[in-house]
Amino acid sequence: MYVEMRHITKTFDGFQASRDVSFGIEKGFLAALLGPSGSGKTTILRMIAGLDRPDEGDILIDGTRVNDLPGSKRGIGFVFQNYALFRYMTVADNIAFGLEVQKKSKSEIKSRVDELLELIAMKDLGKRYPHQLSGGQRQRVAFARALAPDPQLLLLDEPFAAIDAKVRRELRTWLREMIERVGVTSIFVTHDQEEAMEVADLVILTNQGRIEQIGSPREICLQPQTDFVRDFIDAKRFEALMDIV
Amino acid sequence: MTGVFMEQHIVKVKNKKGVRVIPGFGLSMGVTLAMLGCLVLIPLASIFLSASRLGFGEFIGVVTSRQVVSGYVVSLSCAFLAALVNAVFGIVLAWVLVRYEFPGKRLMDGMIELPFALPTAVAGIALTYLYSDQGWIGSLFAKVGIKIAYTRIGITIAMVFVGIPFVVRAVQPVLEKLDRQYEEAAMMLGANKPYTFFRVILPELFPALLAGFGLAFARGIGEYGSVVFIAGNIPYKTQIAPLLIMTKLEQYKYADATAIALVLLLISFLLMFLINSIQIYMQRFSKA
Amino acid sequence: MADKNEKDLDRDLVGDGIHSIQKVIQPHKAYSRPVIKYILIGVSVLFLAVMLGIPLIVVAVNALSDGWAAYKEAVLDEYTVKALLLTLLATVSAVAVNTVFGVFAAYLLSKFYFKGRQILATLIDIPFSISPVIAGLVFILTFGNIGWMGDFLKAHDIKIVFAVPGVILATIFVTFPFVFRELFPVLNAQGKDEEEAAALMGAGGFTIFRRITFPHIRWALLYGVILCTARAMGEFGAVSVISGHLRGKTNTLPLHVEILYNEFNTTAAFAVSSILVILAVLILIARNIVEWKRK
Structure with missing residues (x-):
């Protein structure tokens, strides 16, 4: 298991966001945390990232307990829901930020930034500012920025929420390909089951702070283990998809 | 507090410039302009008026x-x-x-x-x-x-x-x-x-x-x-x-x-x- | 923490990570560092104490330095009372005039579109960026002996400069945009849909204002009035230029403080100041209550 949550509990002002959450994700997997809003999926992601601390339980990354390690030392890249691009920095400066912090040499930073700009197919847009980009381009920049320090684990919080429906499908495929190409273990949060089913290798279904079921999209569709999963997943919609899988 | 904040607001209201259905435009405009003019603008203009009476050389002489x-x-x-x-x-x-x-x-x-x-x-x-x-x-x-x-x-x-x-x-x-x-x-x-x-x-x-x-x-x-x-x-x-x-x-x-x-x-x-x-x-x- | 950790973890999960656990377990500084917090709070408290707190104590201590009787005498002095009355008159006038203006101007600029709105808004703001001394000067240049209206006023025996009307005009000038500034953002954010709906149902201008617009701006109006009061009551520079410092006639409380201070009557100056401090503190309390209610 590359990422492992063990008996995680988290309460915010009396609201139980996580109740005894345990699961593991193998290296190289692309996992989706799926669930209705308020089910605690974002909290799980933020705890893995070190943005929130669990009240109880252990978080392990690559076999090491990281509870007391700040997020920046966990080898994690994080793509925020609204991307949180730094408005007053160019695309290139945004991507370079994580490398500058590590005091990398100028030439090293430049070659890495160029490489990433090429990866996201925005080679000529490095000098642009975030406000000059489309929603999809912003997402790609956020993706590149998170990847710049070469993280071992990529976390994405609702990566498609801020993008209009037309380009969402396109971006989904793109992201899936990118993650495969980079080969980074990834977890993304979504409330959209279609997104989870089409993109992820592994779906972790959450409800009211608990894990309802963990499995491949196929398993979730064909062998729902609880009533909640049966109600929540509209299995018919994915029949075609399941046949391909 | 500066003018810029206002500018943001004003752009917003611009959209419906068509027909004026809310009454009171003439009255508010009249009161606003009359008060602003009498209490601020006209007195303020006096300073430019008296300055204009000063010769240019004289003016430069004073301020330098x-x-x-x-x-x-x-x-x-x-x-x-x-x-x-x-x-x-x-x-x-x-x-x-x-x-x-x-x-x-x-x-x-x-x-x-x-x-x-x-x-x-x-x-x-x-x-x-x-x-x-x-x-x-x-x-x-x-x-x-x-x-x-x-x-x-x-x-x-x-x-x-x-x-x-x-x-x-x-x-x-x-x-x-x-x-x-x-x-x-x-x-x-x-x-x-x-x-x-x-x-x-x-x-x-x-x-x-x-x-x-x-x-x-x-x-x-x-x-x-x-x-x-x-x-x-x-x-x-x-x-x-x-x-x-x-x-x-x-x-x-x-x-x-x-x-x-x-x-x-x-x-x-x-x-x-x-x-x-x-x-x-x-x-x-x-x-x- | 380390003990619990080792106990809880399965060996196979830890793998060869025992060393990395020890390396990793020290909590990062940024995780739990209240030091910066306390330094910053300390700096803030010190700054506010030196800049704001101690000056207030200075006023209180000096006002009472010659005893209670001297304090009472200074405060109840005939000229002090007259100055207080003039200050109140100027303040009430400024608040009244600027409230009327603020309501009309904010209504105009938020509910109607017309050319030159931006310019109008900028013009209203002018008194904000002008030195109070210049604010006083403009009235001398208008209504004084050398002003372009000077001859006319003299012919009709009207005195504005070095007289009460001048003091009032100067006070109005420096506080001119205050009420408007509080009302405008509120009315603007509210939009004009409600007014338009009411107008289409046949409501008249006054009814629309009273029933629809006014409930939105109640607290903002009160807030603006409080700010206007504070500024009007304390105005010094503009009034100083135009009043002529006639004791008992055109002296406001702040001017009276200056005169006493320049006469080296320090205790009396601070005693009179203490009245203004009390008023200022009351205004601050009112301001905070209104702000709290608004939320």
Whole structure:
């Protein structure tokens, strides 16, 4: 298991966001945390990232307990829901930020930034500012920025929420390909089951702070283990998809 | 508080310019223009009218005289320094009031406006007393040979006093609304807190900070009541420009007073224009 | 923490990570660092104490330095009372005039579109960026002996400069945009849909204002009035230029403080100041209550 949550509990002002959450994700997997809003999926992601601390339980990354390690030392890249691009920095400066912090040499930073700009197919847009980009381009920049320090684990919080429906499908495929190409273990949060089913290798279904079921999209569709999963997943919609899988 | 904020609002209302269905346009327009004209614009025009009666050579002669130039220098330099001090402490205060919880926070928040509510003359004599050689704080500095009252340090302190609320109240709401995701993003990328503050948070606060700085600066340049007592009115040393206008008026030299005032007025307008321009430029980034 | 950690973890999960656990377990500084917090709070408290708190104590201590009787004498002095009355008159006038203006101007600029709105808004703001001394000067240049209306006023025996009307006009001028500034953002954010709906149903202008617009701006109006009061009460520079410092006639409280101070009557000056401090503190409290209610 590359990422492992063990008996995680988290309460915010009396609201139980996580109740005894345990699961593991193998290296190289692309996992989706799926669930209705308020089910605690974002909290799980933020705890893995070190943005929130669990009240109880252990978080392990690559076999090491990281509870007391700040997020920046966990080898994690994080793509925020609204991307949180730094408005007053160019695309290139945004991507370079994580490398500058590590005091990398100028030439090293430049070659890495160029490489990433090429990866996201925005080679000529490095000098642009975030406000000059489309929603999809912003997402790609956020993706590149998170990847710049070469993280071992990529976390994405609702990566498609801020993008209009037309380009969402396109971006989904793109992201899936990118993650495969980079080969980074990834977890993304979504409330959209279609997104989870089409993109992820592994779906972790959450409800009211608990894990309802963990499995491949196929398993979730064909062998729902609880009533909640049966109600929540509209299995018919994915029949075609399941046949391909 | 500057014009730029208004501009944002105004653009919003523009969309439905079609038919005017709400009654009261004529009345509100009439009352607004009449009051603004009689109480502000016409009196203000007098200054340009009397200045135009001055010959150009005469005007230049007045405003380039040694005493007047030194008055401008004192006012501008002290106000600038005070605005800088206020920018630094204003950010600290706004940060403390927004980000931390501690006992007495509400009191501290309420106190910020004190310089605004306290009559400037009262502040002036209290500060003079406090920072004079015999005063509680002034005597401490006098021991090490630093004079505060009746020097430019004293003038700057008085200007800091009147300027604090401008910066705090400009920065505070922006900091409150600032999305924590920017900081979290910087932190995930490995930046420490000071680095995150200077590279990520400060640029976000900059337009508001600039507005606050500009208002504090403008207020300092024009300030009279709180400064006049602590300045001591020593020619070429601690004579501020507004005080020079006052002195000329007491000597019935109306033309001189008008000339000095006109330059001061132009400086204020130029300053506001400059700050508005920078803010309009910065606004381009906020679409993202 | 380390003990609990080792106990809880399965060996195989830890793998060869025992060393990395020890390396990792030290909590990062940024995780739990209240030091900066306390430094910043300390700096803030110190700054506010020196800049704002101690000056207030100075006023109180000096006002009472010659005892209670001297304090009472200074405060109840005939000229002090007259100055207080003039200050109140100027303040009430400024608040009244600027409230009327603020309501009309904010209504105009937020509910109607017309050419030159931006310019109008900028013009209203002018008194904000002008030195109070200049604010006083403009009235001398208008209504004084050398002013263009000077001869006319003299012919009709009207005195404005060095008289009470001048003091009032100067006070109005420096506080001119205050109420408008509080009302405008509120009305603007509210939009004009409600007014338009009411107008289409046949409501008249006054009814619309009273029933629809006014409830939105109640607190903002009160807030603006409080700010206007504070500024009007304390105005010094503008009034100083135009009043002529006639004791008992055109002296406001802040001017009276100046005169006493310049006569080296320090105790009396601080005693009179203490009245203004009390008023200022009351205004601050009112301001905070209103702000709290608004939220």
